[in-house]
Amino acid sequence: MLKVENLDKTFRTGAGDVHAVRDVSFEAKDGELVAIIGASGSGKSTLLSLLGLLDAPDKGSIDLDGIELANLDSPGRTQFRSRQVGFVFQQFNLIPNLSARENVKLALEFAHWPKNDRDARAHEMLNLVGLDASKADRRPAKLSGGEQQRVAIARAFAAQPQLILADEPTGSLDKATGQKIVELLRKVANTQKATVLVVTHDEKIAKKADRRLEIDDGILKEIT
């Protein structure tokens, strides 16, 4: 269970302050797929980077399964990022000189997954996301965009994180592939009981989520 309360973030820049996230509160259950929509510059990516501890809020609390993330020290934050949260990006962000399988295994290594189990776990994950076994040893450049995103999803979920943060995961894909990817996110979220937050501009993608949240100039509201 993710509980976010009164999260607030202002960027101080030479050109003035930008109040990017304003007093945001919401909850999301394990296994739930939540879409976050909103105009460009409304604060979607900033919110995800606060939740993934890539950036620190000015105030507010993020409670994941009873653990207050704001109270973690620096090693605790690093451990959280490698074990409890997975990221999926628009541009896939796979490591180009590693194969699909090696990309997944590297995430398991970062998460200190037992060495002897990494190969089997990578195989299991690539199978779960539907990557053809004959393609597991290809580098990302030899895979289609949709296949690369499947590998990125396998990587994000491999170490069984509780939280997956996906920023425009379908933004580089055609509509049909995008639909398949969001269905895949839902399937893996369900299988692994992880909370998945998906930022999207695409109304059709958002409709596939269990719930939709809209952010407008930093203010988050539930769409009912």
Ligand SMILES: Nc1ncnc2c1ncn2[C@@H]1O[C@H](COP(=O)(O)OP(=O)(O)OP(=O)(O)O)[C@@H](O)[C@H]1O
């Ligand atoms: N590191 C930063 N320093 C200063 N301002 C920032 C920083 N990151 C984001 N902003 C500003 O905060 C606001 C929210 O940005 P954010 O990237 O969260 O928007 P977004 O909803 O993800 O937009 P998009 O849909 O275009 O990706 C914008 O006004 C942006 O210019």
Ligand SMILES: [Mg+2]
């Ligand atoms: Mg963004």
